[in-house]
Amino acid sequence: MTADALLLQPAHVIAQAVRRRDCSALALAEAAATRLQATDGVVNAFTQRTLQRAFARAAALDARLAAGDTTAQALPLAGVPYAVKNLFDIEGVVTLAGSKIERDRAPAARDAVLVQRMDAAGAVLLGALNMDEYAYGFTTENSHEGPTRNPHDPTRVAGGSSGGSAAAVAAGQVPLTLGSDTNGSIRVPASLCGVFGLKPTFGRLPRTGSYPFVASLDHLGPFARSARDLALAYDAMQGADAADPSCVARPFEPTSAALGQTLPAGLRVGVLGGWFREMALPEARAATDSVAAALGAKCTVDWPEVARARAAAFLITQAESSTLHLADLRQRPQDFEPLSRDRFLAGALLPAAWLVQAQRVRRWFARQVAASFADVDLLLAPATPCVAPAIGTEWLQLGDRRLPARASLGLLTQPVSCIGLPVCTVPVWGAHPALPIGVQLIAAPWREDLVLAAAAALESQGVARAPVAALG
Amino acid sequence: MDPADIERHVDATAAVLGLPLAPAHRPGVLQYFALAAGMAGQVMDLPLGPEDEPAEVFVPVEPPR
Numbered sequence: 133m134t135a136d137a138l139l140l141q142p143a144h145v146i147a148q149a150v151r152r153r154d155c156s157a158l159a160l161a162e163a164a165a166t167r168l169q170a171t172d173g174v175v176n177a178f179t180q181r182t183l184q185r186a187f188a189r190a191a192a193l194d195a196r197l198a199a200g201d202t203t204a205q206a207l208p209l210a211g212v213p214y215a216v217k218n219l220f221d222i223e224g225v226v227t228l229a230g231s232k233i234e235r236d237r238a239p240a241a242r243d244a245v246l247v248q249r250m251d252a253a254g255a256v257l258l259g260a261l262n263m264d265e266y267a268y269g270f271t272t273e274n275s276h277e278g279p280t281r282n283p284h285d286p287t288r289v290a291g292g293s294s295g296g297s298a299a300a301v302a303a304g305q306v307p308l309t310l311g312s313d314t315n316g317s318i319r320v321p322a323s324l325c326g327v328f329g330l331k332p333t334f335g336r337l338p339r340t341g342s343y344p345f346v347a348s349l350d351h352l353g354p355f356a357r358s359a360r361d362l363a364l365a366y367d368a369m370q371g372a373d374a375a376d377p378s379c380v381a382r383p384f385e386p387t388s389a390a391l392g393q394t395l396p397a398g399l400r401v402g403v404l405g406g407w408f409r410e411m412a413l414p415e416a417r418a419a420t421d422s423v424a425a426a427l428g429a430k431c432t433v434d435w436p437e438v439a440r441a442r443a444a445a446f447l448i449t450q451a452e453s454s455t456l457h458l459a460d461l462r463q464r465p466q467d468f469e470p471l472s473r474d475r476f477l478a479g480a481l482l483p484a485a486w487l488v489q490a491q492r493v494r495r496w497f498a499r500q501v502a503a504s505f506a507d508v509d510l511l512l513a514p515a516t517p518c519v520a521p522a523i524g525t526e527w528l529q530l531g532d533r534r535l536p537a538r539a540s541l542g543l544l545t546q547p548v549s550c551i552g553l554p555v556c557t558v559p560v561w562g563a564h565p566a567l568p569i570g571v572q573l574i575a576a577p578w579r580e581d582l583v584l585a586a587a588a589a590l591e592s593q594g595v596a597r598a599p600v601a602a603l604g
Numbered sequence: 605m606d607p608a609d610i611e612r613h614v615d616a617t618a619a620v621l622g623l624p625l626a627p628a629h630r631p632g633v634l635q636y637f638a639l640a641a642g643m644a645g646q647v648m649d650l651p652l653g654p655e656d657e658p659a660e661v662f663v664p665v666e667p668p669r
Binding site: 495 | 613614617618624635636639644648657
């Protein structure tokens, strides 16, 4: 298989070919650079390219393999091209976090911890990816860099805030990317671009060396075109880091080795009702129903007070993120993204009681939801209320509700990340005539193994799939 | 909060914080503050007990070894 063709295969297939020396890591990096050049004029996923680094590290890996280095021969992501949302530190590159303001900062002195771990697993970094400014948005309509376009229909948004991360995978530029998710920023773009995305449990993966949005809610995780690739990347990135105070010192709990074509025996699956049905258009409900049928869902589960949980996440997000940027809001508000500047300004003005009560509601909600897992192991909900809207869409009609489109893309993800549950978003085709939509597979804290196992089973059944977009 | 209360709060708090609000930004700020106030109404209305602590947990920092 040529490097160009291999690039469009899943990461685990690529890594196997590189380990066997059927294809060199350098040829793959060059193929990715060529595809990036050919496609990114349409997609606009990348903001910075690290090609010199990629070629040098790929060549170094090839040399180790040629020399019979047994450590290199065991690397799970050997030679796999990948890229990261531009809020991850990359040594020698300015960490933009989607902003104009950060362009004035010094380049990062070292790689983010998760970038270090991906590289240690053999992956080859190709560059940094577009996002909503400071991760505050669900569409990646970035006014400084231009919008990232959905590879399956470039007139539509890619979702956000990790829009570049989802679009690069859907476009076949790289098979694996990293993003962040505070209120839905992995799950929303995964849904709209038709790729797999994993938001691990809050506190599982260290955020050291990534630009924060809301420290109380920020998660990092991978995107890929297969569940196995998510598991390989997730396993490579596990492990505590003391520099991230929210990162929990859990033992290494591998997931990829146990992935099979069938579900874990006795898995109890339910569908989230109430808010998660009401805030979804028919295509979102249909996609969820197809996944529910495939997984043998037996019950509907109604979480209490979901709207209040979402409100809590909203207030925590506003207060923390605005305080983080208060100095720049005072001195240079004109340099902020116009789509989010006024939200940042308003968030700086919230009374303290609202923030503290929001954190109390969050704890209360987490306890209620924990009780619901006594009867089920896995819960299903749409990832977005709708398929990808056209770029520039202002309003979303949900039944008799007319809602602001950009904020509403996170209606179904925000209550789940608010309490830090692990979620794998799987892409479903056929519920809409032309576009994919994602379904959230949600488990109790620390059960990433279950959401990944269910995603792999759905993939093997053909219920979930992530084809490379036919660009042009 | 009614619109007049929101305007008073926004202007007073912005002054306390030393956060200038440009005329072009103020209408948007009032709009988003009103949205936040609606969200706040939802969280403030939920009856909670003393056992419902805030979700944040502080992690003490050890000195370097």
